[in-house]
Amino acid sequence: MVTSSATDAPHAGRRHPWRSPLLRDHGIVLVALALATVLALSTDTFLTTANLANLLDQAAIPGLLTCGATLCLVTGVFDLSMSAVLALSAVVAVAATRTLGIPAGALAGLTTGVLVGALNGLIVTRLRVHSFIGTLALSIVHRGLALIATGGAIIYPGTGQAAALQTLAGPLLPGGVTASAMLFPLVALLCSLLLAGTVLGRRLYAVGGNAEAARLSGIRINLVRTVALALSGGCAALAGLVLAARGGSAQAGMAPLMELTAIAAAVIGGTSVLGGEGTIWRALAGVAVLTLIGNGFNLLGWNTTYEQVVQGLLVLAAVGADQALRRPS
Numbered sequence: 001m002v003t004s005s006a007t008d009a010p011h012a013g014r015r016h017p018w019r020s021p022l023l024r025d026h027g028i029v030l031v032a033l034a035l036a037t038v039l040a041l042s043t044d045t046f047l048t049t050a051n052l053a054n055l056l057d058q059a060a061i062p063g064l065l066t067c068g069a070t071l072c073l074v075t076g077v078f079d080l081s082m083s084a085v086l087a088l089s090a091v092v093a094v095a096a097t098r099t100l101g102i103p104a105g106a107l108a109g110l111t112t113g114v115l116v117g118a119l120n121g122l123i124v125t126r127l128r129v130h131s132f133i134g135t136l137a138l139s140i141v142h143r144g145l146a147l148i149a150t151g152g153a154i155i156y157p158g159t160g161q162a163a164a165l166q167t168l169a170g171p172l173l174p175g176g177v178t179a180s181a182m183l184f185p186l187v188a189l190l191c192s193l194l195l196a197g198t199v200l201g202r203r204l205y206a207v208g209g210n211a212e213a214a215r216l217s218g219i220r221i222n223l224v225r226t227v228a229l230a231l232s233g234g235c236a237a238l239a240g241l242v243l244a245a246r247g248g249s250a251q252a253g254m255a256p257l258m259e260l261t262a263i264a265a266a267v268i269g270g271t272s273v274l275g276g277e278g279t280i281w282r283a284l285a286g287v288a289v290l291t292l293i294g295n296g297f298n299l300l301g302w303n304t305t306y307e308q309v310v311q312g313l314l315v316l317a318a319v320g321a322d323q324a325l326r327r328p329s
Helices: 004-011 021-042 049-075 082-100 102-127 131-150 162-169 179-197 199-209 211-216 221-247 258-268 280-300 304-326
Strands: 171-173
Touching: 021 280, 049 082, 049 179, 049 199, 049 221, 049 258, 049 280, 082 102, 082 131, 082 221, 082 258, 102 131, 102 162, 102 221, 131 221, 162 179, 162 221, 171 179, 179 199, 179 221, 179 280, 199 211, 199 221, 211 221, 258 280, 258 304, 280 304
Parallel strands: none
Antiparallel strands: none
């Protein structure tokens, strides 16, 4: 009788090419490069200085949110309140500029984002509610607070402050590269260094990979999750400052559902929805893919209605690939 082990022996050491570490880690970069190449060959305007500067500027807000989303997903939690925290922080920042000035107003907005994110973490961990449901409910609360604070109206900075506020998102370098386009890679670098080179980063991975094992090793998992959500709130606040600076105003309805784009970019970039796996640089490649898709639809004159369909299919493909890579060979 021939045993199954004998028949399977020739295949025991075989590795599927699509499961190679190189393809898994750099596949999203190849996709981004392929999209860029296609657009460069299909249009005359893609490689112009103005369009490349515009791409960086377009990527700033989803990129900032994606940094926060990646930190949370690596830790094994979701943050569905990012766009609401963005709006609330922007409202606080613009309101504070009226009496405190632009620098203090920006600091007030950033502080609001971090504190609200920490509050999200405390509520989710203390009530033992799944972060998906908890932050979704809290997003309604936060946006409601922004609505109450503004009375449903658009708020503006004080007299003579609008121009100064808009410089936070205005051109900074030759070629039209804006301040927000420079802020985004700076924040991404700091988040990447945090994940890759600090004790906190190792604990974020440990909690996301196996929370019970992390707890038994002495890691305070509730504190780590709270810190992740606080950092996500800070990233959302920075995105809110950029958006408020672009428009010279703030309102409660800013950036609805933008957190879904951020989570999509992180997942497309290889961050696992199950936690414990992901990097900032791959998430940024996911941001690049989504930004290039949007830019391509505009440059080629395609109906942007189908853009969301393409993005949704990409997310499904990324999640499916993640599950396939986790299965034994």
